[in-house]
Amino acid sequence: MTGLRLFAHGCLYQYRALFNWATPLGYASSKLLVPVFQVVFFVQLGVFATGGGDPTYFAIGNAMQVTALNGIFGVVMTVGNERQFGTLPLLLASPASRLATFLGRSAFHVVDGIISVVIAFAVAQLLFGLRLAHADLPLLAASVVAVALSTCGIGLLLGSCSLVSRDILLVANLVYFLFLVVAGVNFPVTRLPGALQVVSRGLPMSRGIAAARLAVAGAPASRALPLLGQELLVGAAYAAAGYLLFRVLEGWARRGGLQEAF
């Protein structure tokens, strides 16, 4: 029990230590405004392009994708900031469990991701009249949680890369926009050329979004649940790869291969 408390405590301090989001203004701008603008922009565009069509498709896709803001940028910046503050060596030379530290880095971003999606859905409903009357809300909630978790998985992998490279935010940007293209956010994955469909299957998000669409349409849970299972598996695979890479790079750093790390 104390172990769990220590973990939660550590997560909170880490989060506050590393982000100005922990101040009300910073939080509002990154957690409220960015998701709102993204949803407004793409839903508006989609409705316009389809000649006044149904906003639902665009609203669900973009609301779900907003999790990637936290999952990717939040987690990546955790490691990057640590390096910038010069606290990374202190962390690496401490007896703290690597796995707990590593998971702790993403815990708050999962929660944050969920909050962002809820806000995005609320905006879609207020401004565009997204209809959730037939929706299976628990299933929709499960889809949101699954995507928040799985995007953190890829964030952890990128975060590990940022141990070696200062330029990982560029890659993170790339991945974020890649999601826009391949994850079925604004158009179905089946519209993509074959190669990109393969990429889509290898990344988190697309299955979670598909499950959310099923949930909003009120489809039976038996169709959405396997998708969510796969979504979580993909996320876990990225997280595991991230952890392994972290350990490998830690070894490198100790051999003096990474000057920037210390």
Place this chain on the structure above:
Amino acid sequence: MSVAAVELRALRKVYRHRHGWGRGSAETVALESVDLDVPPGELFGLLGPNGAGKTTVVKICTTLLLPTAGTARVLGEDVSQAGRQLRQRIGFVFGGERGLYWRLSGYDNLRYFGDLYRLPPDRARRRIDELVQLVGLEGRIHDRVERYSRGMKQRLHLARGLLHDPELLFLDEPTIGLDPVGARDLRQLVRGLADRGTTVFLTTHAMLEAEAICDRIAVVHRGRIIAAGAPDVVRRQGADLGVVEFEAVGIDDRLVQRLRQLPGVEAVQVVAGELTHRVTVQCPDPASLVLQLGPCLDGALAVGLRVREPTLEDAYIRLVAEPAP
């Protein structure tokens, strides 16, 4: 016989660095071969000029770097294999302002590191109160670190290093950037820790600091230990020499070079002052050197000339002086 706190044997560290994609790599030999023993309970000082390898030794001992060859045993454990247990038993402070979360208060920084060192919350709170008193940060501990002066950050670093009550504390240039009073306070604090049983391994280039508080010192130069012992012993390694010291006006590189080449001169140090340069010359026979000075200085003016016994600083300067060409 208790185990040594630090035991280095033929320790070697070579850094490899890439110049960027496809532009090859270079090597820096930071430690050539270092042998060193620090018994438990000692306040030990590692001295050396910039780039001598002091920080590298500390990083290896604190498990941040792996040696290229040789062994380093800390509290009886080989650092190459060591993990959590060792890390829990040692503390370290690297000089400078980095390594703190500037957006958190000093107190929250300590709480966070308390978590990393797995201190139960109530023990952490008590320990932090103690340490805040000890390092004299009462009243400011709830301010954000970004509002701290450099000295306050340094003291917070020390508190962080001591949080988990380590048996062995590494301090890499702990007084860097502190004013004279702050530096003296910190030295007293460190001395106090050692008197209460903590083994302290510190690095510095301030001779006075080493002389004032260390039980024993070693001088590292170009990756090797070139002298070791009690400060007095190291100082007396130059006892056969005397020191001639004077203020000079109008001295230049050519004249310094000529001084270096006078017979018997072992080391020449020139420190620039506002109007004059202070010149220190070490040689076995100061009296005869004084006689040779006039012709050698060639018109430059020497004032305030005196002959004295070498200090630890003189001994150090001679030890790390470039060999005469």
